[in-house]
Amino acid sequence: MLTGFMEGLLCCLTPKSANVVVPAESSETTDGYEFVEVKPGRVLRVRHVVPERLLVEEPTGSGGTVSCKRKITVYRNGQLFIENLGDGASAELKNCQNGEAEPNTPVEDELTDCGKSSVPVSIPDSRSDSGPPGREAPADGQVDLPQPPRKRRRKPKRTVVIDCERKISACKGTHADVALFFIHGVGGSLDIWKSQVDFFSRLGYEVIAPDLAGHGASSAPQIAAAYTFYALAEDMRLIFKRYARKRNILIGHSYGVSICTFLAHEYPDQIHKMVMINGGGPTALEPSLCSIFNLPTCVLHCLSPLLAWSFLKAGFARQGAKEKQLLKDNNAFNVSSFVLRAMMSGQYWPEGDEVYHAELTVPILLVHGMHDKFVPIEEDQRMAEILLMAFLKVLEDGSHMVMMECPEAVNTLLHEFILWEPITPPPQKKESKTRPETAKAQSENSKAASDPSNVRPATARPTSSNNNTEERPNKAKK
Numbered sequence: 093m094l095t096g097f098m099e100g101l102l103c104c105l106t107p108k109s110a111n112v113v114v115p116a117e118s119s120e121t122t123d124g125y126e127f128v129e130v131k132p133g134r135v136l137r138v139r140h141v142v143p144e145r146l147l148v149e150e151p152t153g154s155g156g157t158v159s160c161k162r163k164i165t166v167y168r169n170g171q172l173f174i175e176n177l178g179d180g181a182s183a184e185l186k187n188c189q190n191g192e193a194e195p196n197t198p199v200e201d202e203l204t205d206c207g208k209s210s211v212p213v214s215i216p217d218s219r220s221d222s223g224p225p226g227r228e229a230p231a232d233g234q235v236d237l238p239q240p241p242r243k244r245r246r247k248p249k250r251t252v253v254i255d256c257e258r259k260i261s262a263c264k265g266t267h268a269d270v271a272l273f274f275i276h277g278v279g280g281s282l283d284i285w286k287s288q289v290d291f292f293s294r295l296g297y298e299v300i301a302p303d304l305a306g307h308g309a310s311s312a313p314q315i316a317a318a319y320t321f322y323a324l325a326e327d328m329r330l331i332f333k334r335y336a337r338k339r340n341i342l343i344g345h346s347y348g349v350s351i352c353t354f355l356a357h358e359y360p361d362q363i364h365k366m367v368m369i370n371g372g373g374p375t376a377l378e379p380s381l382c383s384i385f386n387l388p389t390c391v392l393h394c395l396s397p398l399l400a401w402s403f404l405k406a407g408f409a410r411q412g413a414k415e416k417q418l419l420k421d422n423n424a425f426n427v428s429s430f431v432l433r434a435m436m437s438g439q440y441w442p443e444g445d446e447v448y449h450a451e452l453t454v455p456i457l458l459v460h461g462m463h464d465k466f467v468p469i470e471e472d473q474r475m476a477e478i479l480l481m482a483f484l485k486v487l488e489d490g491s492h493m494v495m496m497e498c499p500e501a502v503n504t505l506l507h508e509f510i511l512w513e514p515i516t517p518p519p520q521k522k523e524s525k526t527r528p529e530t531a532k533a534q535s536e537n538s539k540a541a542s543d544p545s546n547v548r549p550a551t552a553r554p555t556s557s558n559n560n561t562e563e564r565p566n567k568a569k570k
Contacts, residue, residue, distance in 0.1 A: 124139050124140060124141045125137060125138070125139055125140075126138045126139075126140050127309075128302075128330075128331065128334065130326075130327045130330045130331065131327075133311070133313070134305060134311060134313065134318070134327070135310060135311045136302050136303055136304075136305065136310045136311070136327060136331065137282070137302070137303040137308055137309040137310050138282075138300060138301070138302045138303070138331065138335075139282050139289065139299070139300070139301045139302075140298075140299070140300050140335065141289060141293040141298065141299045142298050143265075143293050143294070143296050143297070143298070145265065145266055145296040146266060155259055155260055155261025155262070155513045155514075156259070156260055156261075156513055156514035156515060157257050157258070157259050157260075157514075158257065158258050158260055158455075158481065158514055159257050160254055160255070160256050160257065160258060160453040160480055160481075161176070161177035161254065161255050162174060162175065162176055162177065162252075162253070162254040162450070162480060163175040163177065163251070163252070163253050163254075164251070164252040164253075164254070164447055164450050164451070165248045165250075165251050165252075166248060166249050166250040166251075166447060167247075167248055167249055168247070168248075168249045172446055172447065172450075174450060174478070176480070250447070252447065252450075252451060254451060254453065254480075256453060258453055258454070260364070260365075260455060260512075260513055260514055261513050262510070262511045262512065262513045263339055263341060263364060263365070263510045263511070264296075264511065265292070265295040265296025265297040266296050267339070268337075269337045269338035269339050270297060270298065270337060270338075270339050270340075270341070270364075271297075271298045271299075271300060271335060271336060271337040271339075271340050271341070272292055272297050272298065272299050272300065272340075272341050272343065272510075273300050273301075273331075273332065273335075273340060273341070273342050273343065273352075274288060274289065274299065274300070274301040274343045274344075275301075275302070275304075275328060275342070275343070275344045275345070275348035275351050275352055276301075276303075276304065276307070276345055276346075276348050277344075277345050277346030277347035277348045277349075278346065278347045278432070278435050278436065279307070279403070279424065279425040279426075279427050279432065279435075280304075280307065280345065280346075280348075280424050280425070281303050281307050281308030281309075281422065281423040281424065281426070282301040282302060282303050282308055283308065283421070283422040283423045283424070284345070284422045284423075284424050284493070284495065284496055285301050285343075285495065286422060287495065287496070287499035287502075287503065288343070288495060288499070288502065288503060288506065289301055291499075291503045291507075292503075292506075292507075295507070298337070300331070300335045302327075302328065302331050304324055304327070305318055305319060305323070305324060305327060306318075306319060306427055306428070306431035306434075306435070307427055307431070308423055312428065312430075312431055314430065316433075316434040316437065316438065317438075318434070319431060319434035319435045319438045320438035320440065321350065321351075321377060321438060321439055321440060321441045322441075323438070324351060324438075325351050325354045325355075328351050328354075328355060329354075329355065329358060332355055332359065336359070336362055338362070339362075339364040340359075340362050340363055340364055341363075341364055341365045341366070341367070341510060342355060342356065342363060342365075342366045342367070343366075343367040343369070343506065344366075344367070344368060344369065344371065345369045345370060345371075345495065346369070346370055346371065346372075346466070346467070346492070347435075347439070348371075349368045349369070349370075349371025349372070350371070350377060350441060350444060352366055352368070353366075353444065353448070353449065353452070354441075354444075356452055356454055357448070357451070357452070360453065360454070363454050364454070365454060365455050365456070365457070365509065365510065366452075366454050366455070366456045366457070367456070367457045367459065367506060367509065368456060368457070368458050368459070368472075368475070369459045369460075369494065369495060369502075370459070370460055370461060370464050370466070370467045370472075370492050370494065371458070371467070371472070371475070372467045372471045372472070372475070373470075373471035373472070373474045373475055374444075374445070374446045374448075374449035374450070374474065374475050374478045374479075375444070375445065375446070376441060376442045376443065376444045376445045376448075377439045377440060377441035377442075377444055378439070378440055378441075378442070379436065379437050379438070379439050379440060380436075383436065384399075385432065385433050385436035385437065386433075386437070387433075389429050389430050389433055390429075392429035392432065392433055393428075393429040396429060399425075399432075400419075400425055403419075403425045404416065404419065405465075406465040406466055406491075406492065407425075407465075407466070407491060407492040407493045408491050408492075408493055408497060409461070409462075409463040409489060409490060409491040409497060410497075415497075418493075418496050418497075422496060424493070424496075446478050449475065449478050449479060450478050450479070450480070452479060452480065453480055453481075454481070455481040455482075455483075455509075455512075456479050456481065456482045456483070457482075457483050457485065457505065457506070457509040458472050458475060458476055458482055458483065458484040458485065459485050459487065459494065459502060459505060460472045460484065460485070460486050460487070460494075461486075461487055461490030461491040461492060461493075461494035461497070461498075462486055462487060462488045462489075462490065462491075463490065463491040464490075464491050464492045464494075465491070465492070466492045467492065469486065472484060483509070485505050487501055487502070489501075490502075
């Protein structure tokens with residue numbers, strides 16, 4: 093800590109910056125690392141693994157088609173009303189007691205903080221002008237208490253209707269049209285995905301894991317604007333266009349989840365599935381005004397040992413020698429103070445609100461570490477409510493860096509989700525299109541059956557005289 097304090101003091105006294113980070117030479121001796129220049133002077137390190145495999149061009153399974161039908165209404169007071177109308181969201185229509193059709197369990201919540209917002213008000217029915225049903229008139233001598241005034245029907249500020257169908261199939265490692273993208277968060281690097289990259293590459297999947305600007309071995313421009321959300325998202329968009337296949341699966345962690353959501357909106361037809369690991373709630377990003385990261389860069393550099401210790405305490409469920417070695421080996425939280433300050437100050441993304449997340453139609457797996465002190469579990473639960481097709485899995489032994497703490501459990505969850513496909517219901521049997529008998533024909537048949545003289549023996553053969561009255565057999569199809 094004394095060394096960090098002295099370096100920060102020299103940074104404040106001398107004009108030379110002590111926070112310049114340049115692309116480091118990779119210590120890996122194997123192939124699979126590429127340096128991609130997304131913009132002039134902006135170079136990102138990417139680990140790209142294409143394993144040798146027996147390729148199967150087309151998926152072996154037929155998969156299933158999910159109908160995505162939603163109506164999202166935003167009112168002027170910030171209230172959000174979501175109606176799930178499709179089978180994919182398990183929102184079958186049911187009949188009410190009065191015979192009207194209403195959506196099953198719509199989501200109705202406030203966009204603002206619960207402490208400052210009022211209770212959501214339901215929209216009254218315009219046909220109930222005569223008062224509530226079942227109310228008797230007041231008897232003589234009784235005073236009718238005044239009823240509260242009826243609230244006016246609110247006009248929506250914005251209405252979004254989603255109606256599409258998605259074909260979801262299992263993505264096996266032998267398929268040539270499948271690619272897995274791993275995107276880390278603030279302070280991480282592609283090395284935090286080492287267990288996942290090795291696991292899926294051995295199964296035959298093509299894996300792409302980039303370093304964000306200023307992280308790992310990527311270049312670190314000394315301009316704060318280079319680390320805004322839109323700048324980083326544009327970098328990942330160019331990386332995605334370079335390596336994308338027909339079916340792409342995005343796996344994001346923490347801040348990387350927001351970048352994955354941005355890509356899912358930009359390329360809805362190419363994103364097949366998504367995985368959000370400790371990503372937080374579906375709220376718009378904005379930098380905090382009262383944060384330790386607003387301090388001057390030299391002060392943050394002096395406090396860097398303290399920040400690293402705090403990250404170890406909050407990011408891992410246990411703080412032992414194993415966890416410290418994981419941080420060191422995987423190059424996690426090893427960024428300069430300038431990059432860290434610019435990343436936290438550049439988290440401005442007003443479009444990423446609840447409506448933005450509710451418009452996603454891709455299947456999403458939410459993975460949350462129970463001991464995470466950065467992201468409460470309530471935020472991921474809220475995310476699961478807003479998303480159309482979401483599955484929330486909580487790991488009791490993990491924290492914020494759950495993919496490093498519990499690699500086997502995370503790999504199993506990811507692999508099962510990648511191989512998951514919806515069950516296609518069997519086709520309904522077509523009813524026979526036989527013509528119903530008339531009442532007259534039914535009465536004649538009943539009379540013929542009751543008269544024993546009209547009953548023909550089983551051995552009797554039809555004669556030419558009664559061919560006109562008997563039913564002719566059907567002709568065989570050629």
